[in-house]
Amino acid sequence: MTTTDRPATSAAGAGVRGAYRDERAQVIAGSFGLWALLATLAMLFGGLLLAILAIWASSEQWPKSLPPLPWQIWVSTASLIGCSIACSAAVAADRRGSVTGVRAAMASALIGAGIFTGMQVWAWFVWHDAVEQLLTDDGVHRLATTAFWVLTGLHVAHVLGGLIPLGMLVWYALWRRWTTVRRGLLGHTAIYWHFLDVVWLAMVLTMFIIL
Amino acid sequence: MSMLGLLATTTSPMKLGEATSGGTFWMPESASTIAPEVDFVFDFINWINYIFFALVVLVLVWFAIRYKLKPGSRESFTPDAPTHNTPLELTWTTMPLLLVGLIFWLGMDGYLRLTEVPDDAYPVKVTGQKWSWIFEHPEFGVIEGGELTVPLNRPVRMIMSSKDVLHSVFIPAFRVKQDVVPGRYTSLWFEATRPGQYRLYCSEYCGMDHSKMLAVVNVLPEDEFQDAMGQLAREYEDIPDSDLPAYAMNRLYSRCASCHSRDGTSGTGPSFVGLWERTKNGTTVFTDGTTLKDHMGPGGEFEVPENYLRDSILNPQHYIVQNYMGAMPTFKGQLKERQVDALVLMIKNMDRLVDDQGNVIENPDLDGADISTGSAN
């Protein structure tokens, strides 16, 4: 997009966009926006979990014995938590003023997120092999077993979304000037990944209950 | 009511016209024990609304005229006008609260009576399916379609379920309504207080012929009701084979009517006109590319062509005719063996039962008609 007709600068200094007095004001607005986004996503995931739990609770023929969750799920869980911790470490390193610390932590976060996504895709195939018979059995079996893909699929979509700011931050940390706005983005990204953690744990718990 | 009237093809519009007369400005005729209670609550809210609305509009018009900006004067701001008045505002916050509380209580009271079914209620099993109603009287072993006969001054409980999508039973004269949901039973009850015929609508959108999913509730005094049920229970056993086609046209066709025309036009399903010709000759083409003829040879599934008609009624998803979407529900368990026979005979003799415009011939000439139902008997 080249046609930015709004002046990119104002009296307060370079890099301030739009209506803000200064970079700090822009970061604060960003964090308000982040919390609004998380509220929306919380309703989104909450709605899905509630729908599936409601069906599970009211169904009389819910299947009793299903295959255990693939082991990859537990690796995913560990790597996602690791990624989240790495983000926090990056924020802490940034506070200390350690550029190397930020770089190392961001790189580990990106690797953790990559492992998570890979494990997920693997788990989908493993699960498919495990439940292939049940899929064609009857409606309830189909519903119960596909819940795995529906739940994790929606989560992975948000992990992929989270990879974008993560990748941008790695890029900034390695090769670009470290500004107030980018520092703000780091804090926000960390919060977003913590949120993904919480959602993931709620999902694993739900799957544990219903499967 | 005579037997003849009961078995009339469709209920005559005149009688239903009567049913819709006798209502008030706001409400249709009231013909159940609950209706006067509902109407009372409705009128109560009406009066509250008339008063409130008149108040708001009067004040609105009065202020608009009284405080109209004078021509030529654009300066008449009134800084002394009050900007708030907390006691006044609290008053008009709490006053409606009390009123709506009262309305809520009245409505709840009436509703809870609607949910308490009397123990001795007469049961009717209702099945909704696209796009017709089927009413079953378990006490008499009678199944009706398109018309529901119920006793006067006796609570009736409808136990309802759907075969496909959501439907809803709505009888305006009784002020009752309940959704009919697939996979579960819902119920409603009423006690009719006036003999007559009342319309029953499907009020939950259910697809193409939603607006044709109508039925008639026929309220009869107890003795007439018992007679009618007795007649209906024996109906098919008593009828000679030669009368079966006409019977099917009068008593069963209404369940097919929303999809299968009798004037040759194509609907959701193929028209019944010419259906027997196509069947007999095996020219019907199915969605899988085969023709009926392919299944008709010696030893084939439909060696006896009547069996194709029978199969289509009881197992409609088995073969779907090309260019149709296969929307038909099964009628297995809803029709007695002799009723299926009657339908097969009706289709076979369609040309004798209806004229070119699709109107039913009053006393059809069935002499020499083919009244064999194939080897299935």
Added chain:
Amino acid sequence: MTTIDARPMEQPVLAGDNYLTHTRGFRSWFFTLDHKRIGLMYLVSVLTAFLLGGIFALLVRTQLLVPEGLIMDQNDYNKAFTMHGGIMVFLVIIPSIPAALGNFVLPIMLGAKDVAFPRLNLFSYHLWIVGAIFLVMSMFTGGLDTGWTFYTPYSIDQQSAMGGVIPAVTGAFILGFSSIFTGMNFIVTIHRLRPKGMTWFRMPLFLWSIYATAVIQVLATPVLGITLALLAVERAFGIGIFNPALGGDPVLYQHFFWFYSHPAVYIMILPAMGIVSELIAVHSHRHIFGYSFIAWSSIAIAIFSFIVWGHHMFTSGQSPLMNVIFSLITFSVAIPSAVKVFNWLATMYKGAISWNTSMLYGMGFIFLFTIGGLTGLYLGTLSTDVHLHDTYFVVAHFHYVMMGSALIGFIGGLHHWWPKMTGKLINDNAGRVAFVLFFVGYNLTFFTQFMLGSHGMPRRYATYPADAGFQFYHILSTIGSYMMAIAFFMMAFYFIGSLFFGRRAPANPWGGRSLEWQCTSPPPHDNFAEQPEVGDCYDFSVLRWDEATGGYVWREDVEHPGQHAEDATA
């Protein structure tokens, strides 16, 4: 006291550069980050969709002139009312006020240069376009005949509903996110970009209502999103979350759908209430009465809206206890609505009321909203709702609220801010005539539908029994709808005409005091050079009529906020 010219409010009209002329070319509009241009693009898009939805409405009304249906078969009728509902709800009413007028006015009211996230704002608009394309596309991919509610199991059954379901729910899903992002943007903008002197309880009431709306958009719309996503997955892959044949529950769908769609009613009506608060105060030239009651009632409505959805399901088969609870909570919504009506009336008391087109819409709103609100009482009451549910009574009720109130608020707001948006004044006499025609046609169309419904005419019927006495009301209703159509064409005519022949608008033609009346008409690209300071935006006593410019200016003998700064720069 310095010369008048120094003050922004009294700058000469159209002095040089404004947001319309700032840059040229398609790309400078379609990829603009300027909230005013985005608002204007929304406006054009929404009005185009309104034309389309209106055509479907006229088709539906024409069909019902005769019992057996005049112009369409059953399937075409079902498609027509579905597209009418879908377009009007998702493409017109929900984005009309927040996205079109709100986008234009909100940042200027705050004295800000733009919304908090201009790129996100543009992205919302592009999402709207994509969503609209999907929704309209459903007409050409097999058609859509589910009704705008997409009730299951009808919508997920390949045998039943037509092939347009997946494009349509995809469209609604995308439009939902467009709406969410707009809401997020407005929340942050109002939190972070208020000017000096504008405390929460000094905000123009329009901003309060937009804020309450945005909260609902952010919290309720994702639930619709996930519900529609599940529906699409279910239809495509046969997973039966809402399908009883596959172990699911169709009533669960209704719970989820109405958890969004009831609050959505307030997404539509709250902004209109905010506009009416502005219209009544400004055109009565009188301080709004009971500011804090109106502001709090917006918040109360937003909160209550989340816990009343079950009143759409009194006959669905949910338990009687649930019905009683939902009925009780539903009545609580009546209170803040009533409070607003009383406060608006009290605002007119001792005012100096201009009978211009905008004010007529404001007063028309009070009239129609009162009917819409009061008829809600029959539907919240359990025993009467059982009779009235899914009949034309409900159709009439929600049209009084969604069209008679929400859309009237939008049209009123459009008249109010049109001079600011385009710099041109409309022909007020034409506006008044169109209003009268619209108002009479409106009541003829929809009041008759109350009678139809209470006498038992069900919704979504392509045909109706000839002997049930319905036809008379249907004919009246259809005549009314044609009158409204004529009125809308008149509006289109004089709005477009004003662009070419209209008188130039002064900065402040009505005597408003919120900040949008303090920049030129149309506003400059940057709105304000520096964020201004504000006082009580409903205290009009500091304004006077200025014959020379044909608008209102500050009174010289009374101090106004920010005056010292202006004096200094002058």
